[in-house]
Amino acid sequence: MTHHIGRRSMLRGGLVAAAALATGPALLAGCGSDADPTPSTPSGPPRRGGTLRAALVGVGAAETLSYFHGGTNLDFVRARAMHAALGNLDPTAPDGVRYEVLEGIDVSADLRSYTLRIRPGLTFSDGSPLTARDVLYSLITPNDDPRALGVYKTPGRNFDLAKAEVKDVRTLVLPTLAPIADGRLLLCQGNYLVLREGSRFEQNAPTSGPFRLTTFEPGQGTALVRNDEFALPGLDGAYLDGLELRNIPDSDARASALTNGQVDFAGDLAPITARTLDGDDRVVVTRSESPYVSGLFFRLDMTRKPFDDPRVRTAFKLAADRQAMLDTVLHGRGVIGNDLLSPGFPGYADGIEQRPFDPDGARALLAEAGARNLEVTLTTGPETPGMVEVATLYVENLKQIGVRATLRELPAGQLFADFPAYVKLPFAASFSVPVPPMPLYQVSYGGQNPSALGWNRPDVDALVTKARSTADPAEANRAAVAAQQAMWTDGNTIAPVFKPFVTATVPTLRGVREDLFEQFPGFSRASLR
Amino acid sequence: MTWGRFLLLRLAAAVAALAVVSVLVFAATAVLPGDAVGVLSGADTTAAQRATLRADLGLDRPAHERYLDWAGSLLRGDLGTALVGGRPVSDLLADRLPNSVLIAVLSLLLVAPLSVVCGLVAGMHPRAAADRAISTATLCGVALPEFVVASLLVTVLATWLGVLPRVSLVPLGGTPLDTPEILVLPVLSTVAVGLAAATRLIRTAAAQVATAPFVEAARLRGVTGPRLALRHVLPNAIGPAVQSLALVTAALVGGTVVVETIFSYPGIGYELQQAVANRDVPVVQGLTVVLAGIALVVLLLADVVARLVDPRQGRHP
Numbered sequence: 001m002t003h004h005i006g007r008r009s010m011l012r013g014g015l016v017a018a019a020a021l022a023t024g025p026a027l028l029a030g031c032g033s034d035a036d037p038t039p040s041t042p043s044g045p046p047r048r049g050g051t052l053r054a055a056l057v058g059v060g061a062a063e064t065l066s067y068f069h070g071g072t073n074l075d076f077v078r079a080r081a082m083h084a085a086l087g088n089l090d091p092t093a094p095d096g097v098r099y100e101v102l103e104g105i106d107v108s109a110d111l112r113s114y115t116l117r118i119r120p121g122l123t124f125s126d127g128s129p130l131t132a133r134d135v136l137y138s139l140i141t142p143n144d145d146p147r148a149l150g151v152y153k154t155p156g157r158n159f160d161l162a163k164a165e166v167k168d169v170r171t172l173v174l175p176t177l178a179p180i181a182d183g184r185l186l187l188c189q190g191n192y193l194v195l196r197e198g199s200r201f202e203q204n205a206p207t208s209g210p211f212r213l214t215t216f217e218p219g220q221g222t223a224l225v226r227n228d229e230f231a232l233p234g235l236d237g238a239y240l241d242g243l244e245l246r247n248i249p250d251s252d253a254r255a256s257a258l259t260n261g262q263v264d265f266a267g268d269l270a271p272i273t274a275r276t277l278d279g280d281d282r283v284v285v286t287r288s289e290s291p292y293v294s295g296l297f298f299r300l301d302m303t304r305k306p307f308d309d310p311r312v313r314t315a316f317k318l319a320a321d322r323q324a325m326l327d328t329v330l331h332g333r334g335v336i337g338n339d340l341l342s343p344g345f346p347g348y349a350d351g352i353e354q355r356p357f358d359p360d361g362a363r364a365l366l367a368e369a370g371a372r373n374l375e376v377t378l379t380t381g382p383e384t385p386g387m388v389e390v391a392t393l394y395v396e397n398l399k400q401i402g403v404r405a406t407l408r409e410l411p412a413g414q415l416f417a418d419f420p421a422y423v424k425l426p427f428a429a430s431f432s433v434p435v436p437p438m439p440l441y442q443v444s445y446g447g448q449n450p451s452a453l454g455w456n457r458p459d460v461d462a463l464v465t466k467a468r469s470t471a472d473p474a475e476a477n478r479a480a481v482a483a484q485q486a487m488w489t490d491g492n493t494i495a496p497v498f499k500p501f502v503t504a505t506v507p508t509l510r511g512v513r514e515d516l517f518e519q520f521p522g523f524s525r526a527s528l529r
Numbered sequence: 530m531t532w533g534r535f536l537l538l539r540l541a542a543a544v545a546a547l548a549v550v551s552v553l554v555f556a557a558t559a560v561l562p563g564d565a566v567g568v569l570s571g572a573d574t575t576a577a578q579r580a581t582l583r584a585d586l587g588l589d590r591p592a593h594e595r596y597l598d599w600a601g602s603l604l605r606g607d608l609g610t611a612l613v614g615g616r617p618v619s620d621l622l623a624d625r626l627p628n629s630v631l632i633a634v635l636s637l638l639l640v641a642p643l644s645v646v647c648g649l650v651a652g653m654h655p656r657a658a659a660d661r662a663i664s665t666a667t668l669c670g671v672a673l674p675e676f677v678v679a680s681l682l683v684t685v686l687a688t689w690l691g692v693l694p695r696v697s698l699v700p701l702g703g704t705p706l707d708t709p710e711i712l713v714l715p716v717l718s719t720v721a722v723g724l725a726a727a728t729r730l731i732r733t734a735a736a737q738v739a740t741a742p743f744v745e746a747a748r749l750r751g752v753t754g755p756r757l758a759l760r761h762v763l764p765n766a767i768g769p770a771v772q773s774l775a776l777v778t779a780a781l782v783g784g785t786v787v788v789e790t791i792f793s794y795p796g797i798g799y800e801l802q803q804a805v806a807n808r809d810v811p812v813v814q815g816l817t818v819v820l821a822g823i824a825l826v827v828l829l830l831a832d833v834v835a836r837l838v839d840p841r842q843g844r845h846p
Contacts, residue, residue: 061803
């Protein structure tokens, strides 16, 4: 998620579609993603010093230091710079995660208890020790905040935080609300950051991350300097002396600021912007790859006619010309969707046949369902680059199968601004962020979640619960595939394409990917050579 | 009409206009889809919690009661608090308004003399080559949307020539004046549009005055060129000129959303746009009313100035 305003609203709403849990796992975005060939990337050991200037998408003067409330790219990048994470998802690591503040997580045999071990010797920027109590405080705080983004409440939905036990300064025991096998992945998504117990989001509050704040100007930017107290195994503090995060909402403007020499890093670029930068020797363009891609999708309200008829839903899925969307909107740089979210993640049902572009089949299904002269309005908005363009093509696809489809494009930031109104739309666009499929289902589909627009399948909910609570990976995978098969067959989501997260940087910048994600890039390992 | 009566009437009209604006602003924000509850609550908020929040915020009360509360707070100088971020609207205004005013002042410093000169040159000799050139250029300027003008300037001065920054990044902890080069493109963009509009208005006024008998008489006495324009035409055309410049000024102080957005310039117009997108009703209401008030003050001052510089106005019954 990205892009300005809408993202804020979307996250606040728990992320309409994919995202609720999302922000966090979205942090995965860069995790393991493969870059384009970048021959100009410097080699050799990182050099210390320098100030990196990064352009990101933020909001205006309403911006605050509380990342619990802010859902923009800039909000979370700043939070990551200031506060250390429990860990980040890393498919190459033994537990599937790379621990940061945590040394490790021990899971009880019955999957009902998680013991978090904190690394020794960690301190906040004022020299005070980072303890288990700080970790617990950081997990509990958003639960008591009605305005906190839904993603930050995910631990509270899976662990009984009220019964958490601080065994000693470095040991925290979290009982689960129900047996879960994927608790490590849940806690180490990169978005659970450590605040000092009792601290507020104030400019002078001590921080645990690689940088500490020096200047914060809402809507304009943030200046940070290296936190000399920050250290992790193999990383003795950040390489950069300073970090300047600037709010430049427009994608083209961010790219221009980069080529003009005003910034060194431009995040979250639109596909068309990235295309204009390809081949420019002054910059290095990086695109994430599956699974770290964002779905551009549409959802039908299953409680309304004619979308309560599975034949109509299937017809709408068959009508999507996915290849044309990929080629036209994403310039061929993305992933074809199969109406399921989270492609490429472990647990994704990639064995399910790819749904074809079949307008004839779609017309036949509509006729069989008696849905003649169907009139629909697809509501969308420029909440993330490519969203409106894909919707525009899809409306044309629907016209080809005889549906009198129109596009209703809302101004930027409007689509999710009034979440209760959004979930009442009969046919709406949305976008997802990269999250493993089962945790995502739990947050955005399960239990008649309003953002699922009428999806109400207790049997699938049960399959997902089983997939998440089964220690045997094979059995868990079978349950996950069965759940996704049901969603593919009966679901109300048309997910035709997934777009990469695109950044562009000066050629001398390195080490951003090593922080394990690019959607909300971290700079603890970044250096300017 | 005496000065006292003149001022009294103008002030009364301004106050009435502001009252009407406040009602319109309140009504407009009231009919926006969704309300503060939608902004403040998340997806997992229950209907009962929303109802409680709505009651807590007083949104379940009749509209006229809410309006009177809001207007009363305005009169006490309380512009409210932003729903998103929780900042007082007056703080936000204090942060951003000076930046927009700076752009407005710099633009006006260019627009005022240039529009007067161009307007006089064109108006003094209607249908002459200079008039045709100026009228055509200003027509293009008026017709071109701001974003087109700004984009052209960016393309030429920032992208092709690379002599100016593409984005107006104000130094953190500083002001736009610390890096004056960031002001050039926004100012040029607003000048291009404002200059065209003001020049056309002044040209029309000058053309009317230029055909007046007393101007013809001056010509017959051998007065020509700049002396005729400055001594005889300008003083009599300055009333409309002041009014047209006042309109341009009021629009500029209100912030130009397009220009501020294109250049990422932290002004009031951009904040207003953000507030609308965020459904941040107190910010929208507060900023709009204050900007309307500023526009009314500017127009009031323009009336006074126009009367001062044009003695004929004082003789009207």
